[in-house]
Amino acid sequence: MSVPQGFMESLLEWVDDNMQRPLRIEDVAKQSGYSKWYLQRMFTGWAGKSLGAYIRERKLQLAAADLKNTSDRILDISIRYGFDSQQSFTRTFGKKFNTSPGAYRRTGEETLN
Template identity: 50%
Template sequence: MKNKKEFINSLLMWINDNIESPMKIDTVAIKSGYSKWHLQRLFFAETGQKLGQYIRDRKLQLIADELITSNEPLINLAMKFGFDSQQSLTRAFHKKYQLPPRKYRKTFCPQNAQQTSGGTP
């Protein structure tokens, strides 16, 4: 059996490879072969971060990158990264970055400001 660090590293690679799919802790637990409770304890012990928080933060980080590098409509990003709705993405994004996604895009990528509504220029 792999040691804990190797196990968590391989799990992180799997999470990152599948980050665009809807991902719940139950799904990750099934992949890992551990109960979700044990997996969360292992993950926290090795990383100092909660598994659900890691997944959410990673998705939001990738969304933030896409907001400034693409003109992809917010609803498409929400669906791409497994959020239930544009509103749930907006709430999570605002909580992490203290800005709603549209304002984040406008602030950090002014040439995309015209595209924030998802329409054409």
């Protein structure tokens, strides 16, 4: 399925601009003008991963940058990026980066997977 490059780039720009709010696939689909099912198929074909995985990974990348560059509490960062709790954020962060948010902040690791 062919997807125009400009379409996806503008859609991802919108996603990035709305990353600090609860972002559901339905919201992205509404913005795109496609059904959520069709959009997910298009996105997976274009990006090689699901839209949900992209959003989750992007939120974790932004949270990691906040951990490194701010003194905001981990709880506040987890809420900022839409996690249900600090425990949920810590578990998801650990699965992705093999370290806890607190350990990441203390060590100041530069490179994450």
